[in-house]
Amino acid sequence: MERKVFSNGYIVRVKYSELSRSLEQQLIDKVLTLPDFAEAKVPDDRELATQIRDYLNAEPAFSGAEGTEWHVIVGEHFVCSFKHENRSIIFFDVTELRKSILAFKSG
Numbered sequence: 001m002e003r004k005v006f007s008n009g010y011i012v013r014v015k016y017s018e019l020s021r022s023l024e025q026q027l028i029d030k031v032l033t034l035p036d037f038a039e040a041k042v043p044d045d046r047e048l049a050t051q052i053r054d055y056l057n058a059e060p061a062f063s064g065a066e067g068t069e070w071h072v073i074v075g076e077h078f079v080c081s082f083k084h085e086n087r088s089i090i091f092f093d094v095t096e097l098r099k100s101i102l103a104f105k106s107g
Contacts, residue, residue, distance in 0.1 A: 002014065005024075005025065007028050007029050015091045015092060018086065018088065019090050020087075027052075030055055034052075045075050049072040050072075053070050056072070070088075070103055071106055073102040076099065077100075084104040084105060085104075085106060085107065
């Protein structure tokens with residue numbers, strides 16, 4: 001079920017998430033305060049994916065089992081297939097910037 005979330009002046013459409021609502025909001029708030037978003041720039045997809053991944057892997061609230069890492073895909077259009085850990089996936093759109101962000105944890 002798709003939901004709208006408001007953060008840092010942006011409307012975010014959460015298309016799918018297995019995260020708790022508090023972790024979901026924490027991640028979205030962090031993504032939207034990364035320097036490029038905060039300066040209203042359209043961020044480079046690769047750099048943005050790297051920044052989000054590094055944040056998720058370093059933040060204790062998102063850590064879990066040893067040997068698992070977060071993976072992040074950013075772009076306007078993409079297709080993927082993967083396996084992920086339970087309760088460790090979120091897919092959302094930042095509509096104004098035409099960016100979709102998929103983050104998932106896998107070992």
